[in-house]
Amino acid sequence: MTAPLHEVNPAGAGRTLPDTQQGMRRRNLARVMHTVSAEGPLSRAAVASRIGLTRAAVSTLVDELIRSGLLEELGPERPGRVGRPGSALAVSAHGPAGIGAEVGVDHLAVCAVDLRGEVRARAVRHAANRGRAAEPVLAELRELVDQVVAEAGREGLWPAGLAVAVPGLVARDARTVVRAPNLDWRDADLGDLLATDVPLTVGNEANFGALAELWLGDDTPPDFLHVSAEIGIGAAVVVDGSLLHGTRGFAGELGHVPVQPEGPACPCGGRGCLEQYAGEEAVLRAAGLEPGEDRVGLLAERAAAGDEDVRRALREAGTALGIALTGAVNLLDPRTVVLGGALAALAPWLLPSLESELDRRTAGPACPVSVSRLGPEGPLLGAAHAVVRAVLDDPASVAERA
Numbered sequence: 001m002t003a004p005l006h007e008v009n010p011a012g013a014g015r016t017l018p019d020t021q022q023g024m025r026r027r028n029l030a031r032v033m034h035t036v037s038a039e040g041p042l043s044r045a046a047v048a049s050r051i052g053l054t055r056a057a058v059s060t061l062v063d064e065l066i067r068s069g070l071l072e073e074l075g076p077e078r079p080g081r082v083g084r085p086g087s088a089l090a091v092s093a094h095g096p097a098g099i100g101a102e103v104g105v106d107h108l109a110v111c112a113v114d115l116r117g118e119v120r121a122r123a124v125r126h127a128a129n130r131g132r133a134a135e136p137v138l139a140e141l142r143e144l145v146d147q148v149v150a151e152a153g154r155e156g157l158w159p160a161g162l163a164v165a166v167p168g169l170v171a172r173d174a175r176t177v178v179r180a181p182n183l184d185w186r187d188a189d190l191g192d193l194l195a196t197d198v199p200l201t202v203g204n205e206a207n208f209g210a211l212a213e214l215w216l217g218d219d220t221p222p223d224f225l226h227v228s229a230e231i232g233i234g235a236a237v238v239v240d241g242s243l244l245h246g247t248r249g250f251a252g253e254l255g256h257v258p259v260q261p262e263g264p265a266c267p268c269g270g271r272g273c274l275e276q277y278a279g280e281e282a283v284l285r286a287a288g289l290e291p292g293e294d295r296v297g298l299l300a301e302r303a304a305a306g307d308e309d310v311r312r313a314l315r316e317a318g319t320a321l322g323i324a325l326t327g328a329v330n331l332l333d334p335r336t337v338v339l340g341g342a343l344a345a346l347a348p349w350l351l352p353s354l355e356s357e358l359d360r361r362t363a364g365p366a367c368p369v370s371v372s373r374l375g376p377e378g379p380l381l382g383a384a385h386a387v388v389r390a391v392l393d394d395p396a397s398v399a400e401r402a
């Protein structure tokens, strides 16, 4: 057995508690936060009955959460009554916030989400990041982060953490971008390059998009495949409500699953990868259009107007997606496939061929395909909400920093 961990009790008593008691306190703080977050506003008594602790125990926990700026009281105080029994508790709209950031091939975006899940500040900038070194891109991202943190700060919010979504492979250390082919980054340590004093998490954009779907989507099941696109095709696998990371953290690279073994060469070193058929640029090429700004908008506009070349290109992209997804569906047996990111806007023209290919080829019953409501916002929101969820899951970690 390991020796009991002694740490200063942040409740202010200054005494040390053994490991088990500290662990219990942390878990109970989390239970209070989650209960108020899911069902609030609630009185202390209501929280106590929901989580099965005494009113006195809950009051101690609540007082700590209020002192740390994680909960706030909404109701009017009743003079002369200890503990203000009628006062309703809500998750604070003026305490810690999750800062989400996204590095896209042609844009940068940052937002601040409060503990109630509201976006309170946001900044987006077009930026031609393809082939640009990580240093200047991250310096620009840092400017946007500072701008959003300052804007959130004017509303009484402070950053509990920063999560950055990138279109590439991220190591399990959650800070090193091992490879981002469409940015041409290799082994970029964002911890060093961003030089922020806020706790940092770096993740693949498709993973954050899938988490956004899990947390914010309409009735998203706990087992699904999430497929999204920017220049590349990203995918993420959610099993029992958790992301599947893989040994090195690289799981979900559906874009590099071959759909034509002898097809065109791909930046990954392979041939005939899905991305070469269903990535935005591949579809534009197949439709005879020039890549430019707002590629997806252009495709959707032309397809809606009845442009047969664009419709055919999207049909073929749907077929390629269906072939690649068949392998994933047969292997993983998800409840649904969710199309997110840029693919969501193109769904009306992708879905028929995608679904028929998938139905024709899957071994079991047809796997339903749905379209994300979050669309291209998914990765950015998922990043910010990942920070918020971490605060709700372990409020003590934030309380100690507040």
Ligand SMILES: [Zn+2]
Residues within 6 Å of the ligand: 255, 256, 257, 266, 267, 268, 269, 270, 271, 273, 275
């Ligand atoms: Zn490839």
